[in-house]
Amino acid sequence: DIQMTQSPSSLSASVGDRVTITCRASQSISSYLNWYQQKPGKAPKLLIYAASSLQNGVPSRFSGSGSGTDFTLTISTLQPADFATYYCQQSFTFPLTFGGGTKVEIK
């Protein structure tokens, strides 16, 4: 199975900060990496697909990069609505696997 390792597992940041979350795959997954945002009690929401493509309707302050085994989700200017948990997910091979999540909290 491909293991997806996210770091950090949590972070505290202030509104306006630039936030970077990393995701590392245990083997190459090309660009088959997706990012989701989940708020408490809600279903996850797709942010970024294929490593760097922004899903329709997602603010442009979100961006993704990387290929192979190392990937990054960046929030350029953190907004109050962005405090949530973020998950990466590989769609390269079965079993499809998620990272453990990164909780972004208010400092």
Added chain:
Amino acid sequence: EVQLVESGGGSVQPGGSLRLSCSASGFTFSSYAMHWVRQAPGKGLEYVSAISNNGGTTYFADSVKARFTISRDNSKNTLYLQMSSLRAEDTAVYYCVKSPAAILLLYYFDYWGQGTLVTVSS
């Protein structure tokens, strides 16, 4: 507007069975692969199962293989997850998830249902 509405969750004793349903609307259901993803209370996301657009190809995580079956009725725009021999570790919110393609791999999950809670406890 795409809508995925799960139902069928509830409390069941270990060893019991439950069938989840997911009613889909707002898109051509028969054109897309569908998936189930679960989330244990306070935990991360775990992939469970998938079915191709025509039901011809399915996949199950090792943790549920031989206990769960997935099916779909394209005439009713409905996805199912039949769960049997349930264990305490199957306790989770189960999400019905849509893919933007007919095949099972290489694509992301573009729409999620609100989830239905399954609790396995004596």
